[in-house]
Amino acid sequence: IEVSRYTVLRALxxxxxxxxxxxxxxxxxxxxxxxxxxAVRNPS
Structure with a gap:
């Protein structure tokens, strides 16, 4: 079964x-x- 993301969002x-x-x-x-x-001036 395939459903769109909007169908899932609406159901939620x-x-x-x-x-x-x-x-x-x-x-x-x-x-x-x-x-x-x-840190840039004194790299470790």
């Missing part, structure tokens, strides 16, 4: 599930601008 919505695309954000553990600059 009808069952009470929600779907959101992941947000493009910087991770909390990402190095700061100063840390990145220091």
């Amino acid at each position: 919505k009808d069952m009470g599930y929600t779907y959101k695309r992941p947000a493009k954000t910087v991770p909390k553990t990402a190095p700061s601008k100063q840390e990145k600059r220091a």
Whole structure:
């Protein structure tokens, strides 16, 4: 059986599930601008 992704999304919505695309954000553990600059200037 083949169904379109929109059929699946509609069925999930009808069952009470929600779907959101992941947000493009910087991770909390990402190095700061100063840390990145220091790493470039002083490579290990």
